[in-house]
Amino acid sequence: MEGRSVVRFLRTRREATVLAMLVIVFLGLTFASEFFLTGRNLSNVARQISVVGIVALGQALVIIAGGIDLSVGSVIGLAAVTAAMVSAATGMPSLGIVGAIAIGMAVGFLNGVLVTRIRINPFITTLGTLSIARGAALLATNGNPQRFDNWAAWLGYGRIGEVPVQFLLLVALTLVVAFFATRTRWGRNVYAVGDNARAARLAGIDVARTRIMVFTLSGSLAGLGGLLLGGMLTNSNPNLGLGYELDVIAAVILGGVALSGGRGSIGGVVIGAALMGLLRNAFVLLNVSGYWQTITIGLVVILAVGADSLNRRREDD
Amino acid sequence: MTALLSVRGIEKSFDRNRVLTGIDLDIAAGEVVALLGENGAGKSTFVNILSGALGRDAGRVVFAGAETVFSTTREAIDAGIIHIHQELSLIGSLSVMENLFIGDYRTGRSGIIDRKALAAASRPLLERVGAGHIDPRRTAGELSTAEQQLVEIAKALSRNARLLILDEPTASLTPHEAAALFAVVRELKSRGVAVIFISHRLEEVFQIADRVVVLRDGGVVSDRPVAATSREAIIADMTGRAFALGAMPPAIVPEGAPLRLAAEAIGDGAGIGPISFELRAGEILGVFGLVGAGRTELLEMLCGKRAIKSGAIRLASGAAPASPTAAWRSGLALLPEGRKTNGILPNLSVEENIVVARRQAGGGLVARGSERALADRLWRTLGIVAAGPGQPIRSLSGGNQQKALFARCLAADPSILLLDEPTHGVDVRTKGDIYRTVRDLAGEGLAVVFVSSELPEILALASTVMVLAHGRRTLYAPRAGLGENDVLSAAFVEAA
Numbered sequence: 001m002e003g004r005s006v007v008r009f010l011r012t013r014r015e016a017t018v019l020a021m022l023v024i025v026f027l028g029l030t031f032a033s034e035f036f037l038t039g040r041n042l043s044n045v046a047r048q049i050s051v052v053g054i055v056a057l058g059q060a061l062v063i064i065a066g067g068i069d070l071s072v073g074s075v076i077g078l079a080a081v082t083a084a085m086v087s088a089a090t091g092m093p094s095l096g097i098v099g100a101i102a103i104g105m106a107v108g109f110l111n112g113v114l115v116t117r118i119r120i121n122p123f124i125t126t127l128g129t130l131s132i133a134r135g136a137a138l139l140a141t142n143g144n145p146q147r148f149d150n151w152a153a154w155l156g157y158g159r160i161g162e163v164p165v166q167f168l169l170l171v172a173l174t175l176v177v178a179f180f181a182t183r184t185r186w187g188r189n190v191y192a193v194g195d196n197a198r199a200a201r202l203a204g205i206d207v208a209r210t211r212i213m214v215f216t217l218s219g220s221l222a223g224l225g226g227l228l229l230g231g232m233l234t235n236s237n238p239n240l241g242l243g244y245e246l247d248v249i250a251a252v253i254l255g256g257v258a259l260s261g262g263r264g265s266i267g268g269v270v271i272g273a274a275l276m277g278l279l280r281n282a283f284v285l286l287n288v289s290g291y292w293q294t295i296t297i298g299l300v301v302i303l304a305v306g307a308d309s310l311n312r313r314r315e316d317d
Numbered sequence: 318m319t320a321l322l323s324v325r326g327i328e329k330s331f332d333r334n335r336v337l338t339g340i341d342l343d344i345a346a347g348e349v350v351a352l353l354g355e356n357g358a359g360k361s362t363f364v365n366i367l368s369g370a371l372g373r374d375a376g377r378v379v380f381a382g383a384e385t386v387f388s389t390t391r392e393a394i395d396a397g398i399i400h401i402h403q404e405l406s407l408i409g410s411l412s413v414m415e416n417l418f419i420g421d422y423r424t425g426r427s428g429i430i431d432r433k434a435l436a437a438a439s440r441p442l443l444e445r446v447g448a449g450h451i452d453p454r455r456t457a458g459e460l461s462t463a464e465q466q467l468v469e470i471a472k473a474l475s476r477n478a479r480l481l482i483l484d485e486p487t488a489s490l491t492p493h494e495a496a497a498l499f500a501v502v503r504e505l506k507s508r509g510v511a512v513i514f515i516s517h518r519l520e521e522v523f524q525i526a527d528r529v530v531v532l533r534d535g536g537v538v539s540d541r542p543v544a545a546t547s548r549e550a551i552i553a554d555m556t557g558r559a560f561a562l563g564a565m566p567p568a569i570v571p572e573g574a575p576l577r578l579a580a581e582a583i584g585d586g587a588g589i590g591p592i593s594f595e596l597r598a599g600e601i602l603g604v605f606g607l608v609g610a611g612r613t614e615l616l617e618m619l620c621g622k623r624a625i626k627s628g629a630i631r632l633a634s635g636a637a638p639a640s641p642t643a644a645w646r647s648g649l650a651l652l653p654e655g656r657k658t659n660g661i662l663p664n665l666s667v668e669e670n671i672v673v674a675r676r677q678a679g680g681g682l683v684a685r686g687s688e689r690a691l692a693d694r695l696w697r698t699l700g701i702v703a704a705g706p707g708q709p710i711r712s713l714s715g716g717n718q719q720k721a722l723f724a725r726c727l728a729a730d731p732s733i734l735l736l737d738e739p740t741h742g743v744d745v746r747t748k749g750d751i752y753r754t755v756r757d758l759a760g761e762g763l764a765v766v767f768v769s770s771e772l773p774e775i776l777a778l779a780s781t782v783m784v785l786a787h788g789r790r791t792l793y794a795p796r797a798g799l800g801e802n803d804v805l806s807a808a809f810v811e812a813a
Contacts, residue, residue, distance in 0.1 A: 183683050185676050192673055195662040202622070202653045202660075203674045203725060204645035262664045 014256030015268035018304055022275045025282060033285040039162040041281070047232065049277035050166035051076075053270050055225040055244065056251040057177045058108075058218030060269040063252055064181075065214045066194035066261030067122035071111060072222040072248055074133035075104045076241025079226025081137050083153075084146035084236035093152035100227035101220050107133055108219015112212030130245070137238035149234040156231020166228045170270070173221070178266040190214055194261030250301050251276055275300070320379075321346040321511050322367075322480055327376035329362055329535075336362045338535040339376070344480070346509040349502060351522040351543075353515075354532035355555055355716070355744030360515055363532070364482045367513075368400035369393035381479065397479035403488060405465045407472075409458025414439040416457050417472050442471040446501045463494035470501060481505065482513045487521060488742060491607045499525050517742065518771075519548050531555055555745050565756060567797060568780035574598040577733055577764040579631045580619070586626030589614045589788040593628075596733065596764045601755065603779025603796070604768040606808055611788040612768045613654055616737050619766070620644040620651045634732060645674050650731035652722055654738040654768075660722045661710050668692040668706035670721050675728040695724035700750060716747030723754065734758065734765045740774060752778060772804060786810045 029036040036042075055072050062069045079100040087096030107129055114125045158165040181187040189210045192200040201207045225244075230236035255272030257264025276297060283293040320343040329337040337359050344350050354360045365371040367378070369387030378385050380396060387393040390400070407416045414435045415422060422430045423438065432454070439453035448467040451460065457468065466486060473481055483502075487495040502512055502525055514526060522529060522543070529546050531539045531554040539546070539554045574597040584590025589611040596602055606612045617623035619630065621638035630637035638644035641651065653659035662670055672688045692706050699720045703713050710718055719739065726734055736755070740748045755778060759765050769775050775782060782799055784792035784807035792799075792807035 183685075184681050185679060185683060186681065188669065188673070188676065188683060191665060192662045192669075195664050196658075198659050199653075199662055200673075202620075202641050202651055203662075204642045204677045204729075205673070206640070206642045206677075262662070 014304060014307075015265060015271060017307055018254055018256065018268065018271050018275055021300070021304070022271055022278065025275065025278045029278070029282055029285065032282075035285055036281075041285070043159065043162045043164060045277050045281045046167040047164045048280060049273050050164065050170045051225045051229050051232075052244070052247050052251055052276065053170045053273035054166075054173055054228070055218075055222050056248045056255075056269050056273050057173055057266060058214075058221035059245075059248045060252045060255070060257050060264060060266060061177070061181065061190055061214040062122075062218045063249075063257050063259060064194045064261060064264050065190045065211055066197060067115065067211065067214065068126065068249070068259075069108075069111065069215060069218045069222075070123065070126040070245050071107060071129040071133055072218065072225070073241040073244035073246075074130045074137070075107050075219055075222035076226035076229055076244055077238050078107070078133045078137040079104045079223035080148070080230030080236040080240045081141050081146050081238050082223075083227045083230055084148035085140065087148070087150050087152055088146070093150040096148075096150070096152045097155070097227060100230075101223040104223020104226065105216055105220040108216040108222070109212065111219065112215035115215065116208040116211050134238075134242075141236075141238045143238060145235050145237040146230075147234070148230045148236045152227070153231035153234050156228040157234060166232070169224075169228070174266060174270050181266050186210070186213060191262055194263075196262070247276065247297075250297065254301055254304050319382075320344060321348075321381060323377075323379040324367075325377045325379075327363065327366060327378070328374045329359075329366060329371065330374055336535050337366075337373075340532075340535075340537055342530060342537065342540070344511045344513070346479070346511055347506050349506055349512045349514055349525055349527050351514045351516065351526035351529045352532065353519075353522065353529060353551060353555060355746055358532040358555070358744075359535040360532055361484070362535075364400060364484065364513060364515070367393070367480075368398055368482060370400070394476055397477055398482070399473040399476060399478040399480070400482040401466070401469050401473065401484065401486065403485045405462070405469055407457040407465050407468060409456070411457055412454050413443075413451060413457050413460070413468055414453035416468060417442060417453070417475055419472075439471075442475050443468070445474060445504070446471045447497060447504075461494075462489045463491070463498070466490070466498065467501065470505075474505075478510060480511045480513070482515075484515045485517065485742065486514070487516060487518065491609075493607075495521065517744070519551060522551070523548075552745055565752065565777055568601050568756065568759065568778065569797070570597055570600045570780045570795075574600065574762075575633065577633050578619075580628070581631070582628035583618055583625050583630060584627040585614060585618060585623050589618070591628055592785070592790045594783055594790070594793060596766065598732075598762045598764050599759050599780075601759050601765045601767055601778055601780045603775035603782045604766060604785065605770070605772060605775045605782065605804055606785035607770070610785040610808070612770075612785055613737055614788070615785065616651065616653075616735050616766065616768060619735055620649055632733075642677060645729055645731075646678055648730075648732040649735060650674065650726035650729050650733070651735045652726050652737060652739050654741060656715065656718055656722065656742070661718055663711035664709050666707045667696075667701070667703055667710050667713065667721050670710045671695060671724045671728050674725050675730070678729070691728055692724070695727055699724055699727075699754065716743040719743050719747060720750070723751065727758075732764065734763055735768075736765065737768045738770065739767070740769070740771065748774075772801060775804070776801065784808050 059069055059072060082103045083096040083100035086099035087093040111126055111129055114120050115122050155165055189205050192205055193207050193210045197207055226241060229240050251273040252269050253259060254275060255268035279296060280293055322344040324340060324342040327337055327340040340363055352360055366373045369390040369392055417439050418435060423435055424430055436453045443449055443451055446467045451464055486498060516522060526543050528542055529551060530537060531551060533555060576595060577598055578596040580592060580594050582591035582593050592615060604612050614623060618625050621640045621644045632647055634647045638647055671692045701717050701720045703717060710721055739751055755765055767778055779796045782794060782796050782804060783790060784804055786808055791810045
């Protein structure tokens with residue numbers, strides 16, 4: 001019985017497909033490159049996964065609720081320069097941390113309000129704020145990178161032993177967000193709203209508030225991502241995070257979240273982000289052209305989602 | 318008489334689930350066959366096989382003298398078998414005439430649409446189905462449901478339909494519109510078109526069908542001429558037992574029951590109202606009216622979904638709710654019309670669908686243990702049939718989904734129950750279960766508003782009857798002393 005349900009899990013859940021791919025790539029790299037299993041390399045992989053993973057947690061909630069957030073890449077840039085400039089201006093790095101997350105939260109809240117109160121489609125709303133946030137970052141810095149090397153930046157560059165601090169943050173946030181999504185009323189409402197918003201509303205769920213909440217969370221996590229990315233480079237470039245929204249959305253979809261809303265798991269999203277990180281690492285270690293890396297990520301997304309919809313169609317018959 | 322369609326031994330399984338166990342059926346040209354059965358009896362699967370939407374595992378289909386295996390609906394349509402689904406499939410953004418000739422638009426090789434010629438070709442088709450008043454250049458999405466249905470039938474005729482499958486065609490029609498549809502069906506019949514007619518309304522079957530075929534558990538349990546059967550016999554065939562609607566004692570509001578809700582001349586400022594009524598504990602207020610009379614709008618005002626522009630609602634439990642969220646909190650539970658679009662959360666489990674409304678009043682953390690226990694209890698009380706509470710609700714039959722939505726209402730422990738067409742599209746057995754549950758709940762002191770377009774239901778269940786027409790209240794009286802004609806004539810009052 002137990003064995004059968006494991007087989008069923010593997011056959012029916014996209015998380016499982018992606019987990020299997022992750023294991024295969026991991027084992028393959030272990031044999032293909034002597035550098036792969038070194039502490040230094042794994043630590044680098046962990047760093048690459050962290051920001052995408054953290055931002056993907058928020059993005060996953062938005063997509064499960066039936067929306068999409070294209071503004072996260074720009075929020076990363078805006079938050080990174082905010083962290084640097086606020087800590088420089090006040091001399092207090094802790095205010096830099098607060099500022100980065102708060103600016104992300106503000107953009108996210110704005111997205112939520114535009115989507116629910118003015119009823120602008122989420123794609124359009126966040127396409128707009130993508131442009132606005134990036135412009136604001138460039139305007140505030142006049143296009144110049146900002147030094148960011150105080151202790152707040154340590155969250156991005158620091159390690160405890162060999163483990164990057166940002167990776168520890170990813171692990172902790174994954175646990176928190178997974179708990180939120182499965183065990184709290186607000187988390188379950190996210191699924192209900194994404195599954196059938198009209199029915200959710202008539203069942204007494206405050207749909208608008210739920211949507212504003214997920215956009216605000218997504219913005220806040222993107223703000224944190226910007227802080228970490230700026231800190232990792234000890235230099236906040238207003239162009240940080242350019243195109244990140246695509247990696248983040250790819251990780252979410254790869255992890256089994258349905259773009260149509262209502263379905264997906266937080267664990268899957270982190271597995272998706274990890275697979276993308278490992279693939280990137282593989283190209284570096286195996287010395288293959290970086291251009292192939294871009295193509296492969298695209299192929300993997302199509303493959304994983306394609307396998308899933310083939311499976312689903314068989315169920316529907 | 319040789320059969321137009323002859324079906325032998327059709328079988329179909331999904332995974333290990335045998336849905337059709339060997340169906341035999343003959344239909345002659347010009348014959349109208351009513352296909353009846355509870356939800357899950359296999360009606361949809363069977364007609365989907367006939368129309369090429371599904372493959373079959375075993376069996377033969379002979380149509381117009383030729384052995385056929387349709388692997389796509391296109392092939393079935395070309396052969397003259399046309400299936401008109403309950404959810405209409407016109408393209409709303411195209412014009413009526415474009416819909417009628419969808420795909421080729423009679424453009425010939427140029428690819429350019431000749432609007433005049435297309436309109437001219439459309440008119441006779443529309444006239445044949447009694448829809449000559451519809452301008453073929455109108456956008457299909459602007460038409461009423463009944464008009465869209467006629468356009469679909471006209472479209473079927475343009476493709477030389479020889480067998481027309483109508484799946485619950487009257488579900489959202491007024492009696493008047495349904496009568497017009499039946500006239501069209503008779504006209505088609507006289508031209509030799511065979512019709513398979515699926516409906517949950519037995520009265521219609523007796524009006525229109527020549528033969529009644531009842532399916533149960535994937536097999537044909539009876540196949541009789543309409544003259545040789547009766548309502549009771551059909552219900553017994555469908556359920557395997559007799560039906561209990563008539564056996565219920567009349568509902569009476571207990572003397573001195575406390576007032577739960579008072580609506581004082583409420584209106585939405587957009588054609589509905591003023592409507593006044595009172596609702597007491599243990600009362601079942603049956604609300605009847607034709608489509609468009611304002612029944613759903615009234616419920617929307619009660620549950621805070623639709624703004625009240627004039628008049629006021631007073632609740633025993635406090636102020637009038639400003640949103641559905643607030644309504645549930647103040648003890649109103651709503652079972653909306655339209656199970657799929659407004660009711661279920663399809664991918665969530667049955668259990669979550671049951672507890673979702675109740676949860677909104679609780680704390681932040683989900684109490685899994687007590688939710689499971691509650692869902693289990695309601696599940697057993699209402700007799701929901703499903704593999705387990707973790708199963709996605711979309712995989713349940715319509716009747717069981719409806720019961721789960723009922724359970725959602727009960728889980729919230731309401732003092733007022735608002736039911737909008739709770740038996741719409743559910744099978745006879747589930748209907749009986751729902752009637753009994755409503756009566757039991759009222760007996761326990763719940764106040765119920767029961768909205769329905771089925772008159773027998775209202776008359777059997779309600780303790781008080783309210784009739785709406787054109788957004789106004791045209792009748793409001795205790796059930797006792799009312800006859801069918803009183804209610805109907807109030808529903809058909811002309812607009813002032």
